[in-house]
Amino acid sequence: MGERFAAEPGFVSRLVAPGFRTVLDRIDAGLETGSLLAHLPDGTTRMLGARKPGFDVEVWLRDWRALLRLATGGSIGWFRAWEAGEWEADDKVMLFALFTANARTLGGTARSSGPVRWLSRVAHRFNRNSRKGARRNISAHYDLGNDFYAAWLDPAMSYSSALDIADDGLADGLEAAQNRKMDAIAERLGSARSVLEIGCGWGALANRLARDGADVTAISLSAEQLRWARERHGPGIDFVLSDYRDMSGQYDAVASVEMVEALGRENWPVFMDCVARALAPGGRAAIQYISMSDDLFETYAASVDFIQAYVFPGGLLIKSSEFRKLAEKRGLVWRDEVRFGQDYAQTLKIWRAAFDDAVRGGHLPDGFDQRFIRLWNYYLSYCEGGFRSGLIDVHQVTLVKD
Numbered sequence: 001m002g003e004r005f006a007a008e009p010g011f012v013s014r015l016v017a018p019g020f021r022t023v024l025d026r027i028d029a030g031l032e033t034g035s036l037l038a039h040l041p042d043g044t045t046r047m048l049g050a051r052k053p054g055f056d057v058e059v060w061l062r063d064w065r066a067l068l069r070l071a072t073g074g075s076i077g078w079f080r081a082w083e084a085g086e087w088e089a090d091d092k093v094m095l096f097a098l099f100t101a102n103a104r105t106l107g108g109t110a111r112s113s114g115p116v117r118w119l120s121r122v123a124h125r126f127n128r129n130s131r132k133g134a135r136r137n138i139s140a141h142y143d144l145g146n147d148f149y150a151a152w153l154d155p156a157m158s159y160s161s162a163l164d165i166a167d168d169g170l171a172d173g174l175e176a177a178q179n180r181k182m183d184a185i186a187e188r189l190g191s192a193r194s195v196l197e198i199g200c201g202w203g204a205l206a207n208r209l210a211r212d213g214a215d216v217t218a219i220s221l222s223a224e225q226l227r228w229a230r231e232r233h234g235p236g237i238d239f240v241l242s243d244y245r246d247m248s249g250q251y252d253a254v255a256s257v258e259m260v261e262a263l264g265r266e267n268w269p270v271f272m273d274c275v276a277r278a279l280a281p282g283g284r285a286a287i288q289y290i291s292m293s294d295d296l297f298e299t300y301a302a303s304v305d306f307i308q309a310y311v312f313p314g315g316l317l318i319k320s321s322e323f324r325k326l327a328e329k330r331g332l333v334w335r336d337e338v339r340f341g342q343d344y345a346q347t348l349k350i351w352r353a354a355f356d357d358a359v360r361g362g363h364l365p366d367g368f369d370q371r372f373i374r375l376w377n378y379y380l381s382y383c384e385g386g387f388r389s390g391l392i393d394v395h396q397v398t399l400v401k402d
Contacts (some may be wrong), residue, residue: 030106055098075306096385152354157202161344188286192253199259203229210236254285276330285399332399341393348384
């Protein structure tokens with residue numbers, strides 16, 4: 001079927017081109033900032049946008065069908081088109097940043113529609129984060145193997161945004177910037193003697209807090225992560241395979257770094273109940289989370305995007321205003337919120353470079369084929385573009401129990 005819409009400027013290509021140019025018209029009208037120079041399958045070029053400064057990118061459409069996939073499948077369709085070789089760009093990150101930065105004015109132009117949207121939503125419902133579903137979803141992403149993540153993360157295996165990282169990604173390095181992130185979390189918790197960490201990853205933050213003298217209970221649903229953490233981190237930490245909903249007892253402090261994006265909206269109140277229940281009176285929680293801009297959240301949540309479909313089943317970014325209201329309703333005072341989304345963009349840039357280096361050097365473990373490798377390169381680029389746009393952000397906040 002692809003040959004019917006191939007790049008040669010033949011009869012069929014000329015026949016279908018007007019319909020696809022309607023899609024280009026909608027993209028052009030929706031690009032309030034930045035520009036997209038499109039090289040089309042019939043050999044012509046077209047400049048889209050270019051009204052106000054923004055992200056500028058050049059795209060080569062090898063097949064008209066890429067636009068059909070975009071118009072019907074949104075970010076999922078656009079990935080499938082890239083995977084099929086139907087388009088390429090001089091800079092994928094800038095392309096994703098351009099689309100995200102103009103999400104308000106593009107409207108439904110780059111979102112799934114019709115049967116594709118309905119089928120994606122039905123499939124996504126099977127990824128709900130029930131106790132069983134949450135274990136399955138977490139395993140799908142984090143149990144790819146410790147050797148896989150070790151090939152491109154920093155030595156502490158910090159898989160969340162670093163803090164105060166230089167624009168060039170160098171300066172004192174990613175590891176130092178990850179340590180600053182953990183220091184900031186520790187500072188928010190004060191002199192807590194007992195800490196519950198919800199979603200402990202490979203244990204770097206738990207180890208940091210234990211070195212300060214805290215007794216840390218660190219929970220995760222990833223058996224692979226916990227195996228790594230138990231082997232490498234010392235006393236003072238109780239690593240537990242547990243769902244946050246099953247935890248009991250009270251602690252001086254609670255920490256959670258980029259775990260809440262795995263909950264799903266229906267579980268945000270449950271999470272806040274858990275935090276309020278776990279904190280002793282006067283206790284403090286430090287939460288790091290990723291948000292979608294409030295005014296775009298409802299539209300985002302109503303569809304299924306590339307990450308939910310291919311990388312992180314059951315995931316959903318946070319609507320910050322709603323998250324805050326849920327905390328305050330439970331007597332948790334919202335304090336000292338900071339945002340550092342551009343630090344996340346730089347973190348992702350470094351991860352992607354390290355990932356690509358690991359691929360070139362043959363350092364990934366066996367079993368990951370070229371399709372998987374290309375998917376992950378695309379995923380890291382997609383995420384970086386989202387943070388570059390400014391509409392996706394990362395936050396740290398302190399919650400204090402009255």
